Amino acid sequence: MPSQNSSRLPARRRRPDGELTAGERIARIVALLLLLAVFLAAIDVLGEGIAALGGGAAEGLFTGVAHPLAGLSVGILGTVLVQSSSVTTATIVALVGAHAVSVEDAVPMVMGANIGTSITNTLAALGSIRRSAEFRRAFAGATMHDFFNAFAVLVLLPLEIATGLLGRMAVALSAPLQGAEGGELHSPVEAALGWLPDLVRSGVDLVTPSATVAGIVLIALGLATLMVTLVAITKIMRVVIAGAAERSLNRVLGRSGALGIVIGALLTVAVQSSSITTSLLIPMIAAGVLTIENGYPVTLGANIGTTVTALIASLAVPQIEGLQIALVHLLFNATGTLLFYPVPALRRLPLGAARRLADLAVERRAWVAAYIIGVFVVLPLVGTLVFR
Amino acid sequence: MFKWLTSGDGEGLREVEELFLRMLADDRHVFDLAMAARLGGADPASLRAELDRSEEATDEAERLIRRRLLVHASVRGSADIPACLMYMSLAKDAERVADLSKNMFGVGAIAGPPPPGEIRDELVELRDTVSPMITEAGTIFAADDTEAARDFIVRARELQRRCQRRIDWLVREEHEVPQPAATVLTYRHIGRILANLINIVSAVVMPLDQMDYPKPEKGGGLDEDERRDTPDEGGGPAEPDAL
Numbered sequence: 001m002p003s004q005n006s007s008r009l010p011a012r013r014r015r016p017d018g019e020l021t022a023g024e025r026i027a028r029i030v031a032l033l034l035l036l037a038v039f040l041a042a043i044d045v046l047g048e049g050i051a052a053l054g055g056g057a058a059e060g061l062f063t064g065v066a067h068p069l070a071g072l073s074v075g076i077l078g079t080v081l082v083q084s085s086s087v088t089t090a091t092i093v094a095l096v097g098a099h100a101v102s103v104e105d106a107v108p109m110v111m112g113a114n115i116g117t118s119i120t121n122t123l124a125a126l127g128s129i130r131r132s133a134e135f136r137r138a139f140a141g142a143t144m145h146d147f148f149n150a151f152a153v154l155v156l157l158p159l160e161i162a163t164g165l166l167g168r169m170a171v172a173l174s175a176p177l178q179g180a181e182g183g184e185l186h187s188p189v190e191a192a193l194g195w196l197p198d199l200v201r202s203g204v205d206l207v208t209p210s211a212t213v214a215g216i217v218l219i220a221l222g223l224a225t226l227m228v229t230l231v232a233i234t235k236i237m238r239v240v241i242a243g244a245a246e247r248s249l250n251r252v253l254g255r256s257g258a259l260g261i262v263i264g265a266l267l268t269v270a271v272q273s274s275s276i277t278t279s280l281l282i283p284m285i286a287a288g289v290l291t292i293e294n295g296y297p298v299t300l301g302a303n304i305g306t307t308v309t310a311l312i313a314s315l316a317v318p319q320i321e322g323l324q325i326a327l328v329h330l331l332f333n334a335t336g337t338l339l340f341y342p343v344p345a346l347r348r349l350p351l352g353a354a355r356r357l358a359d360l361a362v363e364r365r366a367w368v369a370a371y372i373i374g375v376f377v378v379l380p381l382v383g384t385l386v387f388r
Numbered sequence: 389m390f391k392w393l394t395s396g397d398g399e400g401l402r403e404v405e406e407l408f409l410r411m412l413a414d415d416r417h418v419f420d421l422a423m424a425a426r427l428g429g430a431d432p433a434s435l436r437a438e439l440d441r442s443e444e445a446t447d448e449a450e451r452l453i454r455r456r457l458l459v460h461a462s463v464r465g466s467a468d469i470p471a472c473l474m475y476m477s478l479a480k481d482a483e484r485v486a487d488l489s490k491n492m493f494g495v496g497a498i499a500g501p502p503p504p505g506e507i508r509d510e511l512v513e514l515r516d517t518v519s520p521m522i523t524e525a526g527t528i529f530a531a532d533d534t535e536a537a538r539d540f541i542v543r544a545r546e547l548q549r550r551c552q553r554r555i556d557w558l559v560r561e562e563h564e565v566p567q568p569a570a571t572v573l574t575y576r577h578i579g580r581i582l583a584n585l586i587n588i589v590s591a592v593v594m595p596l597d598q599m600d601y602p603k604p605e606k607g608g609g610l611d612e613d614e615r616r617d618t619p620d621e622g623g624g625p626a627e628p629d630a631l
Contacts, residue, residue, distance in 0.1 A: 242463055280462050
């Protein structure tokens with residue numbers, strides 16, 4: 001058998017950028033580290049901007065999210081607008097770090113970000129809307145993510161309001177990292193990169209007429225840099241890990257279980273985007289080679305993996321509350337997974353709901369528009385306006 | 389974790405290619421078993437289980453290739469779509485080789501071996517020529533050897549023509565031949581197997597949209613009317629070659 005000839009594909013069957021050389025790989029890793037540094041500096045700049053606005057202005061801006069449903073709605077809307085829960089949660093970490101929002105108020109926002117991010121793969125499923133059988137599978141595969149998040153919020157948000165369980169767990173987990181002076185986190189990243197946001201702050205102060213204007217400029221600069229660096233990290237890592245992603249997804253095709261959760265989490269940590277991971281599954285589910293039962297754990301793993309962004313962001317925030325809200329994000333997704341994965345009867349809830357919705361969507365396409373606009377735009381908009 | 393993340397670059401299509409080459413190895417095995425049943429080398433009943441197992445292995449390999457290609461296209465995006473379409477087409481050709489061989493086995497199981505004579509000798513010669521060509525197609529494809537591919541296509545076309553001439557000769561019913569229907573079917577299946585091997589090798593010399601339809605090459609001996617992939621479309625009735 002001539003398989004030894006195929007250890008490397010003939011040139012005609014290799015795409016030009018298909019395989020990275022060692023040099024290219026190193027260059028990408030260096031670029032990735034630089035981008036991470038800029039990302040962390042952007043979090044700091046964002047915090048500086050909020051601080052520059054002054055306590056009163058910042059409080060005035062964010063007092064509206066004190067109601068949990070308003071916070072939830074803001075989290076959904078913000079994530080739908082920027083198409084990235086990583087950007088939303090990193091921003092929330094900066095807000096909490098700057099004491100503009102309390103950890104308690106930020107918890108529903110983080111949960112909202114989880115729901116908002118699932119719009120991306122739902123939109124990806126629309127690619128097969130003209131082919132009913134394919135669309136039924138794709139839409140169910142996409143909305144199982146939505147339903148998991150919705151069910152997790154339905155259980156954990158009231159529990160959090162009543163008991164503060166997630167918040168207290170985050171406080172307990174972060175306690176060992178708290179400095180002796182209380183409330184301060186000794187971050188090596190802050191120590192190493194603290195000069196960069198200081199430099200930006202000094203530059204902005206020089207060219208702006210007042211502290212308020214400087215604050216607005218810093219917030220805009222911080223947010224823009226945050227988004228650009230996350231997009232760049234995602235693009236670079238998508239190429240670097242393509243081989244691993246392909247091999248891992250091949251593994252989960254024929255099986256369900258914890259391996260899917262691990263693979264989903266690792267891929268998402270690598271590309272810093274749960275949307276990339278969950279959207280990769282949609283064509284496979286649409287084609288029928290991946291069942292939604294086998295795709296479900298990968299989606300849950302992506303939910304867990306995406307919490308790493310907020311944890312990284314918290315490294316740039318000296319206040320311990322930044323780390324606490326990042327831990328709440330992780331605990332929310334981990335607890336949701338523990339609730340809606342191991343027990344078959346509970347696991348079937350989001351999967352069954354997603355299948356039912358997909359049936360409705362195939363019967364009448366208007367349901368698709370009603371669902372997407374209703375869940376990701378109208379409801380959070382109404383929630384923001386009513387409960388603010 | 390770093391190693392896990394950065395390893396396996398370009399592995400996807402390499403694995404697909406290895407699966408495809410393994411399919412051709414199984415194809416050859418199925419062909420050899422089928423010819424053994426048809427020409428009387430062994431009792432068909434004793435070969436059936438192994439033939440079914442090998443033929444099912446090619447079916448499963450084709451399904452696996454499809455799944456792998458779908459994952460590859462999802463992860464890598466549109467840049468590898470031409471390669472994915474090519475492997476999809478090749479896997480179908482390889483699956484057909486096993487399928488046609490199995491059909492030939494069925495003919496052998498019903499009709500039994502042909503009596504000694506001109507037809508039997510020709511079929512033995514065809515078996516000895518075509519069997520190594522099945523794996524040769526894979527070797528040429530794996531090495532992307534354009535010269536060998538052109539030579540292969542010329543040889544395979546010539547064998548196709550030979551099968552077609554024999555079929556035409558039998559269909560005219562001018563001569564008394566034992567097992568006429570079984571013999572026509574056997575030549576027909578061998579011709580179709582050759583057509584699928586030509587399709588596979590044409591991937592080396594033709595762009596994606598022209599695969600299965602190799603154009604005549606200078607000095608390659610291919611005629612315009614030989615560009616079709618089925619042996620019965622290659623020419624009109626003619627006398628069979630002298631053996």
